Every structure is written in structure tokens, then in C-alpha cells.
Amino acid sequence: MSDKPHVLIFAPWYQPAMRRLDEISVTHHLYLASDKQAFLEEHGSKCTSIGTMHHCPASLMDAVPNLKLILNFGVGYDGVDITAATERGVKVVNTPDVLNDCVADMAMALALAGRRKVVQADRYTRRGEWRKRGDFEYVNNFHHSKIGILGLGRIGLEIANRCAAFKMDICYHQRTKRSDVEYRYFSKLADMAAAVDILIAIIPGGDSTKNIIDKEIIEALGPQGLLVNVARGTVVDNAALASALKDGRLGAAALDVFPNEPEVPEDLLNIEDNLILTPHMASATHYTRMAMGMVLYNNLQALQDGQPLLTPVN
Numbered sequence: 001m002s003d004k005p006h007v008l009i010f011a012p013w014y015q016p017a018m019r020r021l022d023e024i025s026v027t028h029h030l031y032l033a034s035d036k037q038a039f040l041e042e043h044g045s046k047c048t049s050i051g052t053m054h055h056c057p058a059s060l061m062d063a064v065p066n067l068k069l070i071l072n073f074g075v076g077y078d079g080v081d082i083t084a085a086t087e088r089g090v091k092v093v094n095t096p097d098v099l100n101d102c103v104a105d106m107a108m109a110l111a112l113a114g115r116r117k118v119v120q121a122d123r124y125t126r127r128g129e130w131r132k133r134g135d136f137e138y139v140n141n142f143h144h145s146k147i148g149i150l151g152l153g154r155i156g157l158e159i160a161n162r163c164a165a166f167k168m169d170i171c172y173h174q175r176t177k178r179s180d181v182e183y184r185y186f187s188k189l190a191d192m193a194a195a196v197d198i199l200i201a202i203i204p205g206g207d208s209t210k211n212i213i214d215k216e217i218i219e220a221l222g223p224q225g226l227l228v229n230v231a232r233g234t235v236v237d238n239a240a241l242a243s244a245l246k247d248g249r250l251g252a253a254a255l256d257v258f259p260n261e262p263e264v265p266e267d268l269l270n271i272e273d274n275l276i277l278t279p280h281m282a283s284a285t286h287y288t289r290m291a292m293g294m295v296l297y298n299n300l301q302a303l304q305d306g307q308p309l310l311t312p313v314n
């Protein structure tokens, strides 16, 4: 009989990385089951790990009585009930660092496209507007902009590195001032929003950051301002955002994340002129997704070998 650990897959991730996982484990794909209850009754007790992306409720942990480890494909784990896991003696691991460059690249792509209206200009050209109406509208510089990074953590620092190459004036807000960087620190998000041209959100989701970018912050950013959200959909009050974009109280926005994915709020979908939307793809390159998968693979192997976990969250 195989001594491979059994892993209950709640949400599957990048297929080539899933296939690597199959080398060292037996995977049970709950999301494919039509009768989830019956599937859990049949396979739950033999599984010692759950594989997921961002979400794992306490009820699922209870359906896996021999659970030791939750493998979270992503650095953000706001939907994993960490308290419930800890209470049950279950460890959670995530995938930090290996995606920093990739997510920072996407943040810059959205900021650059948002500021220079690249997507809107593409539509303008394809629709024959250039011929009919002449030159596309004039926009603001990207280089030399004032940029505010909300969350100067692992990914935020990589965004700052890229902004430096664009000769930007870089500042940041988070709860703790860093002692290892020279960038200007704002202890109040509203003050930073009022001072910058571009605000990039790259903080964790969850209750402590819910709607942290509210009407006040959006209006402080103002009619020439650009908001980029590559954090979590929950960090922005999206109704306030849609309203401000429609009547020009905010210049533009570019969003990679939404509160209830893959749903996108209807009032955002209807805004084209000053809003760019992407489907939560900031880490979605082959290389990075494989690297994320390998972090989980190595954690599972460590558990099997009785070695310390590599990226524990709790």
C-alpha cells in the first residue's frame, strides 16, 4: 500500500504544479464531486492535508478529522480561517516571495496602462475613431509621477524598486514605518492619497483592511488621480469607486481583484473610459505559478519527512 499522504483539493491550482503534487501525494478533488457531503464522508478521514486557494472554512477542516496541514496556493490567505486552524492544531502554509516580481510587474502594467490610457487608446484605434475624430486625448506622465504604495511589504518593495526606475517620487503608508528605506512615510492614508498621483494597494485582505480605500480616500486622490488595486477586492469600497469614476471625482482606476470573484460588480463593468479591469492575474505566469506550486510541494514533503515547514503562517 502507498504511504503517500492524501490531500483533499478544495480548489485546484495551476495544472502542471498539481501534477507535480501527484508525485508525492494522492489527491482527492472535492470541487469535482456532485455530492460533496458523500465525497467528504468517503475521503475526508484519510486526508491529512487540504489544498486550496485563499479559502478554507472551519466546517471543511471539521470534515477532515486527521487534518495536519492546509496548503494555500497564494501569499494571501484572508479566506482561510487561521484561528480555526490554530485551534485545531492545523498548520497553514502559503506561497510568499516567489511571486513578488510577477505581481509587481502587473501592478506597474496596470499603473502604466491606467495613466497612459493604453487600453482605451487601443479601442479608439480599432473603432476607427482616430480617422473620424483625430488624435487621442492627451494624458498625464507616468515617469516622474508621485506614487503612494499602500503596503510596503514584500511585493510593495518590488513595486517601489520599479517606480524608482521610472524616476518617481515614492511614498508609502502602512501601520509601521520601515527603518530600512528612505521613501517618505505617511502615517495617515488620507494624507498620502491627497499627496500622490497614483495609489497602488498591495496589502492583505480581511476585516482589518475592509474598505480601507473609501470615499474619503478616493476623493483625496482626486480628479487627476489613479487607483491601482492588486491587493484584494475587499480593500476598496467599489460602490464609492464606481460613483467617483462616473462623475470625475477620481481620474481613473485599474483593478485586478474584486470582492466576490469571479463576479465583477455590474456598475464597474459599465465604466470604460477611465477603468481597466483584469481577472485576478497578477501572479499568473507559467514560471511563477510553477514556483508557487513548488513551495507547497516542498512544504508537504517537509511535513512527510518530519522537517520544519518552510512557509508557515500560524
Ligand code: NAP
Binding pocket: 075, 076, 077, 096, 097, 099, 103, 150, 151, 152, 153, 154, 155, 156, 173, 174, 175, 176, 177, 202, 203, 204, 205, 208, 209, 230, 231, 232, 256, 257, 280, 281, 282, 283
Ligand atoms: P506582506 O509582505 O505581508 O506585506 C503586506 C504589507 O501590508 C505589510 O508591509 C503591512 O505593513 C501592510 N499592512 C497590513 N495590514 C495593513 C493595514 N491594516 N493597513 C495598512 N497596511 C497594512 O505581503 P505581500 O507578500 O507583499 O502580499 C500582500 C498582499 O497582496 C497579499 O496578502 C494578497 O492579498 C495580495 N496579492 C495579490 C495578488 C494578485 O494576484 N493580485 C498576488 C499576490 C498577493 P504593516 O503590518 O506595518 O501595516
Ligand code: 8YV
Binding pocket: 053, 054, 073, 074, 075, 076, 077, 099, 280, 281, 282, 283
Ligand atoms: C493567487 C494571490 O494566489 O498570492 C495571492 O495572494 O492573490 C494570487 O497569487 C492566484 O491568483 C491564485 O488564486
